[in-house]
Amino acid sequence: MKKFLASSLLSADFLHLEEVIHFTEKAGVDLLHLDIMDGHYVPNLTFGPPLISQIRNITNLPLDVHLMITNPEETIDTYCEAGASMISVHPETTKHLHRLISYIKKKNIKAGAVLNPATPLSMLEDILCELDYVLLMSVNPGFGGQSFIPQVRKKVDRFIKIRKILGCEQVKLEIDGGVNLENIGDLSRAGVEIFVVGSAIYHSDDPEATIQKMKRVL
Ligand code: DX5
Ligand code: ZN
Numbered sequence: 309m310k311k312f313l314a315s316s317l318l319s320a321d322f323l324h325l326e327e328v329i330h331f332t333e334k335a336g337v338d339l340l341h342l343d344i345m346d347g348h349y350v351p352n353l354t355f356g357p358p359l360i361s362q363i364r365n366i367t368n369l370p371l372d373v374h375l376m377i378t379n380p381e382e383t384i385d386t387y388c389e390a391g392a393s394m395i396s397v398h399p400e401t402t403k404h405l406h407r408l409i410s411y412i413k414k415k416n417i418k419a420g421a422v423l424n425p426a427t428p429l430s431m432l433e434d435i436l437c438e439l440d441y442v443l444l445m446s447v448n449p450g451f452g453g454q455s456f457i458p459q460v461r462k463k464v465d466r467f468i469k470i471r472k473i474l475g476c477e478q479v480k481l482e483i484d485g486g487v488n489l490e491n492i493g494d495l496s497r498a499g500v501e502i503f504v505v506g507s508a509i510y511h512s513d514d515p516e517a518t519i520q521k522m523k524r525v526l
Contacts, residue, residue: 311496311526313519314339314372314482316506317363318354319452328510329367335519339372339394341484341504343452344387346377349401350450357383357390364391372502374422374484376449377401381408388415396420396443396482399431406435413440420482424449425457429467437476441502442467447485452506456486461498468499489518493525 315337320328329340342360347353364371370393377383380397381404387395395412399405399421412419418440421432425445432442444463447454464483471477482502483495492503505522512518 309501311500312338312502313522313526314341314502314504315509315519316341316343316452316484316504317510318343319506319510321510325363326366329363329369331516332509332519333367333369335516336523337369337519339502340367340369341372341374341506342392344373344375344377345450349378349398350376352450357386360387360390360392370394372396372482372504374443374504375401381411384408384411388412388417392417394418394420394440396422396441398422398424398449400424400427406438409435409438413438422449422484423463425460429463429470433470433474436471436474436479439479441480441482443482443484443502443504445485446483446487449485453511454486456488456491461495464495464498464500489521489525492522496526 315332345352345354372394373392375397378401381402395417402408409419420441420443422443446456446460480501483500484504487503487505488508509515509518
């Protein structure tokens with residue numbers, strides 16, 4: 309099973325973003341993870357579709373867009389048009405999750421649902437097989453640089469079991485928050501397929517070497 313390393317630009321140096329994206333791509337990252345925060349759903353603000361389109365123009369890497377915004381159905385077109393390759397939404401931010409997921413997939417963009425640390429897996433039972441991926445948050449959404457919440461490790465095991473019982477093993481598992489060189493190997497062996505890493509890459513002494521080390525572990 310191929311594993312994907314997704315670097316989160318949230319912890320990157322925004323004043324040198326082009327340079328960062330180029331060395332990230334060269335070092336062997338598989339996806340760029342873009343955290344969209346609106347200051348309502350989460351207590352932080354980041355960036356939106358105009359920056360996504362600019363990033364789309366300077367890299368061939370797939371763009372993994374993580375929407376932490378309320379009522380994403382109202383602005384979803386702008387993210388699709390900006391060049392997202394994958395879009396994930398938090399179920400509690402939209403009234404009609406099934407409608408939104410179907411809409412994203414119709415645009416030929418991979419669609420995912422995100423569960424916060426306290427949100428149970430059962431929330432997705434009736435839609436799981438229609439998702440392209442599930443993103444398990446291993447920190448509370450809003451900020452980079454937080455520690456991995458240990459209870460989420462067991463949730464990973466439960467997800468792998470439930471995915472099998474429901475017969476939808478094609479639905480990929482992504483993890484986001486507090487992933488680093490110490491825990492990435494264990495998470496990979498547990499069955500996680502996509503790893504979002506922000507501060508452990510961009511706040512390390514040598515981000516390129518860290519990317520390469522992580523790729524070797526996967
Ligand atoms: C948090 C974001 C994450 C964050 C991860 O809300 O969804 O993608 O950037 O950063 P680290 O790897 O530092 O926990
Ligand atoms: Zn994220």
